[in-house]
Amino acid sequence: GEKAEDPVAKMLGSGRIAGLANHTILIDKLGNHIPIADSAAPIKGDNGEIYGVVMVFRDVTKDREQQKQILYLSYHDALTGIYNRRFMEEKIKQVDKSSKVPYAVIMGDVNGLKLANDIFGHEAGDRLLQRAVKIIKESCREEDIVGRWGGDEFLILMPNADAETAENMIDKIRQNCQESDLDAMIKLSVSLGYAVKVNENESLRHTIKEAEEWLYRRKLLEGKSFRNGIINALLTILFAKSIETQEHAERLQKYCIRIGEKLNLSRRELDDLSLLAVLHDIGKVGVNENVLLKAGLLTPNDWREIKKHPEIGYRIARNTPELASIAEYIFHHHERWDGKGYPFGLKGEQIPLPCRILAVVDAYDAMVTNRSYRQAISKEEAFEEIKRNSGTQFDPRVVEKFTEVIKSEE
Structure with a gap:
């Protein structure tokens, strides 16, 4: 640093009390740097003349x-040592002013924290948070900024990062x-979601x-x-009211994901497809139970009742923030490639791709499973039926990928 101004000379020159700047360092004879505060005050005689200085x-x-x-x-943050919400809020403002894109953000949430607190005590919960932070920091790039956003939520700001990064x-x-769970009493699970700011004019808060x-x-x-209680409660009602089962939902999920992967869907699209596979018929909770479980042929009135379920499911999803992204898919999951489906008669690629994937898988699983109104047919017969309806009921490209999935199991 620079040599400080002599406070004695300064005082003698002005006649007033003088002090050093508050960043002044005194170097003692051993070479130690000691931060000091000092002042120099004049000693004046009765006539006002300065004849000395008191230096402190x-x-x-x-x-x-x-x-x-x-x-x-x-x-x-006092517990984890990473940046707190206040710092992150200020950093977000700086990022928006800089207009640098792409800029990715990752939001993380430590799962099971309340359970850890309730069963093992708050010290165990604190250690779980600290483990999560340690792993997140070790995983991040040097330029990434990690902060605690809420109780069990963390935010990672990633400059110059795209979706792949x-x-x-x-x-x-x-x-x-x-890998950290190998010797841990409490398993660490962190849910993570990301988004990327690609438009300079877009607010980073929107990305978050x-x-x-x-x-x-x-x-x-x-x-x-x-x-998760939201889904579990609705699915419990659905399974109780209809012929749908948890095993059916899991089979749909499995095949839908495998087709989605063959179609090179992104992780986010696969997540939505997975949710759709489980929840597409959730609207049946609002359909008459007698109609759902009817063993004989359905009457026109029965069909009108059944056809309400996509709209009911759509309303449920729209009013559940976590499911809003699949609301439209639930609405359209009974449309057909040839435009003869319901409720809107959408045709071809007007139908969202997740709905076209689900249509093939759901039809196949329905055919190979016993129902109250008919016996199951063989997998070979069901597969041939799917191929016969390619280009009419089903998207030919989806049928092609489904064929690859089925053949890989043989």
């Missing part, structure tokens, strides 16, 4: 350390979480909101959060 030095090492600690705590980061964090919505969908799929 004070070691402010402890004061400086306390100030640093206060400043540190004002921007850091964010997805790779999520994979790395998940892998590191799994997108990441948060995806995070909640991940928590629903992973079955680790309280929000």
